[in-house]
Structure formats: structure tokens, C-alpha cells
Amino acid sequence: MKVGYLGPEATFTHLAVCSCFAEAKQQAYNTIPACMDAAMSGEIDLAVVPLENAIEGSVNMTIDYLIHEQPLYIVGEITAPIRQHLLVHPSRKEEWTNIEKIYSHSHAIAQCHKFLHRQFDSVPFEYATSTGAAAKYVSENPDKNIAVIANEMAAKTYRLDIVKRDIHDYEYNHTRFVMLHPDQHASVQVNPELSSRPKTTLMVTLPSDRSGALHQVLSAFAWRNLNLSKIESRPTKTGLGNYFFIIDIEMALDDVLIPGAAAELEALGCKVKVLGTYNAYVL
Amino acid sequence: MKVGYLGPEATFTHLAVCSCFAEAKQQAYNTIPACMDAAMSGEIDLAVVPLENAIEGSVNMTIDYLIHEQPLYIVGEITAPIRQHLLVHPSRKEEWTNIEKIYSHSHAIAQCHKFLHRQFDSVPFEYATSTGAAAKYVSENPDKNIAVIANEMAAKTYRLDIVKRDIHDYEYNHTRFVMLHPDQHASVQVNPELSSRPKTTLMVTLPSDRSGALHQVLSAFAWRNLNLSKIESRPTKTGLGNYFFIIDIEMALDDVLIPGAAAELEALGCKVKVLGTYNAYVL
Known part of the structure; x- marks a missing residue:
């Protein structure tokens, strides 16, 4: 594969x-x-x-x-x-508290905003196109007193030392x-040690931008006790205020409940598409 | 200001x-x-x-x-x-169809995926930390036969020529x-020529992750004919499956309808916070 x-x-x-x-x-x-x-x-x-x-x-x-x-x-x-760590070149391991610049992707730097503010408030940072690219740069420049924010894999790939673990602001x-x-029915072989739960994702497009339409859609799931773990609106790209909805249901696609809800929604003028029914794995 | x-x-x-x-x-x-x-x-x-x-x-x-x-x-x-254009150094204006590399932020390149596939399928691209940084690089390297994907302002700021307009894949x-x-009540003076409409954004946290809770929340808005232009779930960062909702209502915060809906939701165990009531401007 x-x-x-x-x-x-x-x-x-x-x-x-x-x-x-x-x-x-x-x-x-x-x-x-x-x-x-x-x-x-x-x-x-x-x-x-x-x-x-x-x-x-x-x-x-x-x-x-x-x-x-x-x-x-x-x-x-x-x-x-997503665990962010502070990495330096092995030769710089002892002096990491005195680093002069921090490299990473802008989002990784933003995710560690509080840590950086607390510990390295006066140290400038420089953006890279990815955390991997930043790690590569640090590995190739042992003469510079610099660090990178990246993951464990980047530390291994570019042979850098993790001097401070889990510096991201939110534990979760x-x-x-x-x-x-x-x-849709392709079977996927993943690491058998991983736990999983079944899930189905639907895309629902409302017939028109009218008050209460979304409420009506959710009714079809609610009276069947179908638990929605996520609902998100996205613009249809045809104009402002026209949205479709991505809905995650906490069960595998069955023969009765989800098709029943979908049929009702279609009768009300909605467009319903199954984006997938699958196992959700947690690492 | x-x-x-x-x-x-x-x-x-x-x-x-x-x-x-x-x-x-x-x-x-x-x-x-x-x-x-x-x-x-x-x-x-x-x-x-x-x-x-x-x-x-x-x-x-x-x-x-x-x-x-x-x-x-x-x-x-x-x-x-968001309008993306293809920009080159003014001295390269005549030979832009033969460019050898395209620079930009990865998201800008992805937004022009179809255009690039059609017109520059064999031309490699290189990522920059922003469209502005890529434009700066192109402006400083007139000896290289390269282009950048960026906006009109970058063209002006870095004195580049727009050789192909609106190359983003989606018109909208x-x-x-x-x-x-x-x-919350700060008044903001914006360009008076811009049109606007009133809007209120609420954050609603559900009491527990139970089936149908979101449906109940939307009922409070639906029976008051409050039009929701957007609803989005976000994890609370306390664990998987715990979400709060960001809800946009198409009106200014009033004294009766929105406070009434909020009071009912709080009585049901939800937490409701007004994130703002404001004018939404369209450029």
C-alpha cells in the first residue's frame, strides 16, 4: 500500500x-x-x-x-x-537558555505564545515554511546559537536534541x-493496536437561506437520538450567507436511522451526501 | 487611532x-x-x-x-x-509565460491549484512565509526568471507587474x-463609503455532550425567527467531543429577542456569552 x-x-x-x-x-x-x-x-x-x-x-x-x-x-x-518541543543542535545543548533566535512555522510559534512570552520574551523568532524546514536549518547551522520549535519526529530526522518538552500552550x-x-467501501488496514469508534459524516445543503432551516435539519437527527459530535457551516462559494453543513454522527451508516433522516431532509428540499462512514482512530 | x-x-x-x-x-x-x-x-x-x-x-x-x-x-x-494575481519583475514582463519558478505562501499556491495545473504544470514552486515575503524576493532578484502569486498591494509595495489577474480557482x-x-461598546470609525449590516455573535457552551442538546439550543432561536447566518462547533480543549458553538445572528443585540433566547438557554444549563454586536462591512 x-x-x-x-x-x-x-x-x-x-x-x-x-x-x-x-x-x-x-x-x-x-x-x-x-x-x-x-x-x-x-x-x-x-x-x-x-x-x-x-x-x-x-x-x-x-x-x-x-x-x-x-x-x-x-x-x-x-x-x-500535537506536541511542540524546543530543539537545538546537540553541540548547543548546554547553552539553550541563551539562544539568540527561534525558528519555526508561524502557527507553531503562535501555539507556544505563552511559553515564549514567559521564557524567551526578548528572543526574536523567524518564520519558516514548515517546522521540518526550520529543524533542517538548525541542524545545518551548528555555528549559530539558535533553536527550533518542532515535533519529536523532526528531532529524530534532523538529529536535534529536545531541550524542553511540551511547550505548547494548551494541553489539549x-x-x-x-x-x-x-x-466509499475501501477497507483500510491500520495499526491493529489503535482504538477506534465508528463515525459517519454527511454534507447537508439547505434549500434556501431561511430562518430556522438548520433547526429543522437537526430535528430529523434529534428525534432519532442520533448523536452529532460536530456540526460546521461552510460557505457554498456562490455568495455570502449561503452555507452547507458538515455533520458528524457518532455511529456507522446503518440501514434505517441515518437513511431515514436523509430521506426526510431530501423531502424538505435539502441535498444530502454521505462523505464517508469509517473508523475514527485515536493516537 | x-x-x-x-x-x-x-x-x-x-x-x-x-x-x-x-x-x-x-x-x-x-x-x-x-x-x-x-x-x-x-x-x-x-x-x-x-x-x-x-x-x-x-x-x-x-x-x-x-x-x-x-x-x-x-x-x-x-x-x-481574496484576489490572487501572478506578478513578475518589470524587466521580465515580456517573458512571463516562460518563468522557471513560482514563489508564494503555500495557501496562496493551493488556492491557484487549477490555474497552475493548467498553465504551469511543469513549473516548480517554492514556499515563502507570506505572499509579501515572496513578492519581496522576486523584486530583489530581477536576474532570475521567476514569478510570485500575491495581491495587488504586494505588486504596488514591491513594484512588480501583474501579468495575469485573478488566477485563484474560485470566483467567490x-x-x-x-x-x-x-x-464591547467601543465605537469604530470606518470608511463611510462602505456598506454594512448589523450582526451579533454568541458563544454557547452546552451543559453536557448529550444527543439533541444542539437541537434544543437552535429551537430557542428558531421560534423567535432569529436568522442564524453561521454556526460552528469548536472543541473546548478539555477533551474530545466537548464542543462549544459560535453562533452568528443577523441582527444587532436588542432588548428582547436575543436576551430572551440567552436567558432560556442559561435556564437549560448552557453558558452564553456575547462576543460582540457590530457592523459587518463588505469591501
Whole structure:
């Protein structure tokens, strides 16, 4: 199996892929659309891209590209903790409290805002295009007294020392990744040690922008006791105020309840599309 | 008045600030949290940061920092079109179809994915930390046959020629920015030529993760005919599956309807917070 992911190497997406698919061949892509195109064309067997809370790509891009461009299905989900560490070149290990500059992706720096404010308030930072690129730079410049904010994998890949662990501001800092495939029923072999729960994701487009329409949609789920773990509105890209909804249901697609709700919504003029029914894995 | 914004210069946030506050002093900040901290401390009179669909910063970061760290109020909103152009150094104007590399922020490149695929399929691209930084690089390297994807302001700031306009894939490509202030009732003077509509944003935290709770929340709005233009769930950062909701209502905060809905929700065990009632401007 060949798994494509949003690269470059040692990103959080790459880390998630390694945890789930230790045996698979891996291929990094520069952008979310490029990775999804490759899954559609069969160049790879599975695309793994961030969907929510991502620090290295636009989340909206994944949903929008899925809806508007590449009709892939969600065949799996990975929720992974995002842990940021402070890394230096091994030769600089003893003097890390006196670093003169910190390199990283802007989102990683922002995620460690409070730590940096407390401990390195006067130390300037410089942005890199990814945490991996910043780690590479630090590894290649042992003569400079600099540090990088990146993950554990970047430390291993670029042989840097972690001098301060878990410097991100929020303990609960997770990213959701989705596995995408052209076939809704594709089976995915992941690391059998991971726990999972079933999930179904629907896209619901309302018939018109009228007051209370969303309330009506949710009624169809509520009276069936279908638990929605997430609901998110996204613009349809046809004009301001026109939204569709992405709804996550905490169960696998069944023959009665979800199809019943969908049929009712369609009778009310909504468009309903199953984006996937899959296992959600937690790392 | 001094307006802080998510920089660097010539970003889309900067462009929005210039359109709304032509007369104001401006100050760029490197991160969304830094900009919001400055508004809280009084270093600036107003912070302008992206909230939705942003290409140059995490949208989630703005909401999360607002909820968890800096209790600023939304005192205004700007919706601005995101138009991406292809820019080259003026001396390269005649040979732009033969460019050898394209520089930009990864999100800008992803937004022009279809155009690049069609017209420059074999041309490699290189990521920069912002569209502005990429434009600066192209302006300083006239000897290289390269182009940059950036906005009109970057073309002016770095004296580049726009050789192909509007190369973004979706015609409807907008970003919402919010104006943040410590005082909920702060009055904001924007360019009087801009049209606006009133809006109120609430944060609603559900009492527990139970089936149908969101449906109950929406009922309180639906039976009052309050039109919700957007609803979005966000994790509370205390654990998986615990979400709060950001709800946009298409009217100014009144004395009867919105407070009535809020009081009912609180009686049901929800936490309700007004994040702001403000004018939403469209550029």
C-alpha cells in the first residue's frame, strides 16, 4: 500500500501516517489538493490530510476541495495530539537558555505564545515554511546559537536534541486527519493496536437561506437520538450567507436511522451526501 | 487611532485595514496572539485579524485565543475578496509565460491549484512565509526568471507587474476579518463609503455532550425567527467531543429577542456569552 500525505517530511501529518501505517510506502505532497489529486488518479492508495485544527495547512481547503473538486470518500480518521518541543543542535545543548533566535512555522510559534512570552520574551523568532524546514536549518547551522520549535519526529530526522518538552500552550492540542479514497467501501488496514469508534459524516445543503432551516435539519437527527459530535457551516462559494453543513454522527451508516433522516431532509428540499462512514482512530 | 493587524506588510489583512482605515496609524504584528495582546494592553486601539477562510493565519487561533486568553469583543467585521494575481519583475514582463519558478505562501499556491495545473504544470514552486515575503524576493532578484502569486498591494509595495489577474480557482473567495477591542461598546470609525449590516455573535457552551442538546439550543432561536447566518462547533480543549458553538445572528443585540433566547438557554444549563454586536462591512 502507498500512502500519500501533506508533507514535507516530519510534519504532524507525516507523524500520524507513521503511527497508523508503519509498513506502508509513503509519499509526501506539497499541497492538500495535490495529495487529493494523487488519490483520485490512483497514484497513491490513500491520501492523508489534516481536516481540523491543523497547524500546517488550511483546514477549509480539505473540505472545500473534497466538496467542489475531488469527490473522494472519508474512509478513516486519525486524531493525534500535537506536541511542540524546543530543539537545538546537540553541540548547543548546554547553552539553550541563551539562544539568540527561534525558528519555526508561524502557527507553531503562535501555539507556544505563552511559553515564549514567559521564557524567551526578548528572543526574536523567524518564520519558516514548515517546522521540518526550520529543524533542517538548525541542524545545518551548528555555528549559530539558535533553536527550533518542532515535533519529536523532526528531532529524530534532523538529529536535534529536545531541550524542553511540551511547550505548547494548551494541553489539549489535537489535530484531526482524514484518510481519503475514491471508493466509499475501501477497507483500510491500520495499526491493529489503535482504538477506534465508528463515525459517519454527511454534507447537508439547505434549500434556501431561511430562518430556522438548520433547526429543522437537526430535528430529523434529534428525534432519532442520533448523536452529532460536530456540526460546521461552510460557505457554498456562490455568495455570502449561503452555507452547507458538515455533520458528524457518532455511529456507522446503518440501514434505517441515518437513511431515514436523509430521506426526510431530501423531502424538505435539502441535498444530502454521505462523505464517508469509517473508523475514527485515536493516537 | 492606531490599528494593529496580522502582518507583514501587504498581506490580505493589511489590504483590508487600508480599505477601512485609510487615515489611521497602522502597526503590523507577527502573530494573531501578539496582535490581540497589543489591543488588550492598549498599545493599539483596535486589532484586525482574520477569522474565517484566511490564507495567512489559522482561523481557529483567533477564536481560541479570544475564548481562552484575551476576552476582547468583536466591534466590527470586514469581508474582503481574496484576489490572487501572478506578478513578475518589470524587466521580465515580456517573458512571463516562460518563468522557471513560482514563489508564494503555500495557501496562496493551493488556492491557484487549477490555474497552475493548467498553465504551469511543469513549473516548480517554492514556499515563502507570506505572499509579501515572496513578492519581496522576486523584486530583489530581477536576474532570475521567476514569478510570485500575491495581491495587488504586494505588486504596488514591491513594484512588480501583474501579468495575469485573478488566477485563484474560485470566483467567490472571501476572507472575514474581525476588529477586536477590550470595550464591547467601543465605537469604530470606518470608511463611510462602505456598506454594512448589523450582526451579533454568541458563544454557547452546552451543559453536557448529550444527543439533541444542539437541537434544543437552535429551537430557542428558531421560534423567535432569529436568522442564524453561521454556526460552528469548536472543541473546548478539555477533551474530545466537548464542543462549544459560535453562533452568528443577523441582527444587532436588542432588548428582547436575543436576551430572551440567552436567558432560556442559561435556564437549560448552557453558558452564553456575547462576543460582540457590530457592523459587518463588505469591501
